[in-house]
Amino acid sequence: MAAGLTTSKFAVVGGGIAGVTCAEQLASQFPSEEIVLLTAAPLIKTVTNFRQVSRTLEDFRVEEQPSSVLEAKCPNVRVIQSVVTELQARQHILRTENGMQFHYDKLCICTGARPKLLSTETPYLLGIRDTDSAQEFQKQLSKARRVMVVGNGGIALELVYEVEGCEVVWAVKDKAIGNTFFDAGAAQFLIPSLEADKPERAGPFKRTRYTTEDAMARHTSADKGAGLAGGSALGPDWHRGMSLRGAEQVSHKVHVEYQCEVEKISTREEYLQFQQGGQQSSTPGSEPSSDTGLWPVYVRLTNGKTYGCDFIVSATGVIPNTKPFLHGNTFAVADDLGLCVDDRMRTSEPDVYAAGDVCTACWEPSALWQQMRLWTQARQMGWYAAQCIAADVLGDSIDLAFCFELFTHITKFFNYKVVLLGKFNAQGLGQDHELLVRCTPAQEYIKVVLARGRMVGAVLIGDTDLEETFENLMLNQMDLTAYKDELLNPNVDIEDYFD
Ligand SMILES: Cc1cc2nc3c(=O)[nH]c(=O)nc-3n(C[C@H](O)[C@H](O)[C@H](O)COP(=O)(O)OP(=O)(O)OC[C@H]3O[C@@H](n4cnc5c(N)ncnc54)[C@H](O)[C@@H]3O)c2cc1C
Ligand SMILES: NC(=O)C1=CN([C@@H]2O[C@H](COP(=O)(O)OP(=O)(O)OC[C@H]3O[C@@H](n4cnc5c(N)ncnc54)[C@H](OP(=O)(O)O)[C@@H]3O)[C@@H](O)[C@H]2O)C=CC1
Incomplete structure (x- = not known):
């Protein structure tokens, strides 16, 4: 090996939710291997209070923390703060702005996106x-x-x-x-x-918040000047x-x-x-x-x-951060400029995986799922990429994770809880669908998308409590033709109805 070259079985680039989740999962799957996490920002993002609300709906908090917190939690993760400036995918080598070189066996790129x-x-x-x-x-x-x-x-x-x-x-x-x-x-x-x-x-606001000011002391001027990479994306509650x-x-x-x-x-x-x-x-x-x-x-x-x-x-969307990886390599890139990944999160370069905002899901998606560059999907992809890497290393087979069966997103807009399920905007359905709507001004708005009598999408605004029932109806694709009139009837307890 050349001098100054660090070797590591696993390398992950990006300290956002996708990269940190991937590194954590690899660390627990391979406790005797060191996982190198390279990131441009002085703080990393970690998921806390994770709660599986139902089969596919999940809720969690995200905290910005110093990398030492992750290293303490996962002793076999080493976080290196430096911008990755070059990848030689065939040689399995990464180079950073401060002159470090890394040889990896498996790499996961989780460099997020930047505002378009x-x-x-x-x-x-x-x-x-x-x-x-x-x-x-x-x-x-x-x-x-x-x-x-x-x-x-x-x-x-x-x-x-x-x-x-x-x-x-x-x-x-x-x-x-x-x-x-x-x-x-x-x-x-x-x-x-x-x-x-x-x-x-x-x-x-009770969540622990770290400012970047202290950490900035460790953020070299070269890191900042290059303008190659910023911090991780903000997320829920960023303005609180x-x-x-x-x-x-x-x-x-x-x-x-x-x-x-x-x-x-x-x-x-x-x-x-x-x-x-x-x-x-x-x-x-x-x-x-x-x-x-x-x-x-x-x-x-x-x-x-x-x-x-x-x-x-x-506020016009994002562009995936792929720049340092494209030069000299032959990555397949999607129309939205994300790195194309297959159903095992593999890019087109050998042993290079990608997850989160930087990638574009190029597999044939389930009828009720679509990619959106969201916090939940970054976590799910980071987690699943680690499972896929582990399966490849161990020679195991792996099925597409269940979370990619049904699109789900919980958020808040204008102080209302908003839940989006499946093809919530009848995406890709053309005329082949029917909408059921119930609206009580200032209280709730419920829209259900039906295709051939089956529920394929829903928008739930307000405290409707319908998400779990609707999620089940979408996953089991029950024919609802006979129940259409009752489905949004406020006098019918829909949960009991389909119990
Ligand atoms: C204002 C705002 C509000 C949002 N609100 C929500 C919300 O309410 N709900 C929701 O689901 N989603 C929300 N999102 C979207 C969500 O934050 C992102 O989809 C998610 O955080 C993406 O995670 P990621 O790990 O893929 O990327 P990022 O969080 O962008 O992380 C990328 C990481 O890669 C590092 N990096 C980049 N380039 C390099 C390089 N060359 N070398 C080394 N490191 C590099 C960065 O420093 C960073 O650590 C919001 C986004 C924004 C901007
Ligand atoms: N609560 C949540 O879930 C939140 C999620 N986010 C996520 O953060 C990321 C960044 O958010 P944001 O920037 O709002 O991105 P979004 O992708 O959510 O929205 C971008 C919007 O800008 C429009 N647009 C694109 N180009 C132009 C243009 N040239 N002129 C006018 N309008 C244009 C798009 O229209 P069109 O679609 O027609 O191209 C779209 O309406 C996204 O991934 C988003 O999902 C951010 C905040 C909150």
Whole structure:
């Protein structure tokens, strides 16, 4: 072996939920082997309070912790904080920014994703991914009077509800809000929450939080300067305990611009120049405030309106972090730029697996599952990748994990519990489906997707208590044709009904 080369049977890259879960599982399967976990960030993510709510629904907390906590829990895991800059997959060698080299037998890439920004050219636009970017957002917000949020997925939904003391102009491509997670009916149910006063927060945030400041001392300037990798992704509750307050007295003021995209972003100087030269073809937007003062940045939307604001949040999805691995290798990459993995989490390079946001599930999925880049799936994939690596090393066979049978996601939007099951938006079903809906304003919204009489998806907003029953009906694919009228009848105890 060459000098300066560390050898290890197992290497995992990435200290987010996928990488840490994978390393923990490998550590318990191979207690006499050292597992090297390479990560760019000074803190790692660990799952706590894991609870299997039902067969496929799971609930857990995620904590950001120093790597010493993981090393104490799994003594055969060695965490090395350094950015991986190169992979020679055929030679089984990894190189890091601080000059270290590692030879592995099996590697799992769990480098997550980064925000897919609308533009990287303006300093007035930011994305939110990790603790640092959330703190930058908070800092800019504290001085802001108006912010534009672009995107219609998870981050946008959270921000427009949480931000106070600042006007929010929310530009969405679609006819309704929250298109990534639900349909127009659910959006209609949720919209009044944007206008109403928010309920009082529950007591102080109790989860242990570490700041990156201490750990930053160990974060070399080279790590930061390279811009190759940031910290792990934020997740549930990231905004709790964080003041998301702007500089104005307004409590909650959101103006939605539907069916539009960003056409042009101009600085104040460019905007004024255009106006003086008579080149500004669009009329200023129907400004949500009477204050039409000069703004640092102006956004022209495809609906012809222009809004000035203090800064823009690009909440427009993510791009998998594959950069250091692609050069010199022949990875199969999916349309969404994730590393393609098969049903054993294997990439197209030998002995290289991938899990979490960085990968794209390229196997033929079950009829009721789809990939979404979520916390739960990162944990499940990290866990399953470790099982697959172990099976390959030991020569065992392995079946696709049960969690990939049915898509499930529990979250919270606008202070409502939201449960998504299966093909919750009738994804891929074309016209071949029927919807049943029950809605009680300000209380609950329930939508069931039926295909050929079988339940294939559901959206449950509010405390409906239906998730477990519906999950079972989806998993057993019972013909519900005869029960359709009773299924959402509030006077029928559906749980007893199908017991
Ligand atoms: C604001 C926000 C809110 C969210 N809310 C939710 C939610 O409520 N529910 C939910 O299910 N999901 C949520 N998500 C999504 C969820 O956080 C991610 O899907 C999940 O954390 C991905 O985990 P991961 O381990 O794949 O990647 P990450 O958490 O991104 O971890 C990647 C790791 O790889 C490291 N890394 C990257 N490149 C390199 C390199 N070259 N060398 C070494 N290390 C490297 C990083 O430092 C990091 O430690 C949210 C995401 C964001 C941004
Ligand atoms: N509670 C939860 O579960 C949360 C989950 N997350 C996760 O974190 C990750 C990042 O969140 P987020 O950035 O909101 O990503 P999402 O993928 O959730 O949403 C991105 C949104 O931006 C839209 N979009 C994409 N490109 C453009 C564009 N050029 N102009 C306008 N709109 C555009 C997308 O539309 P289209 O789909 O039509 O392309 C989609 O509505 C995601 O994986 C998300 O699932 C984040 C916060 C909360």
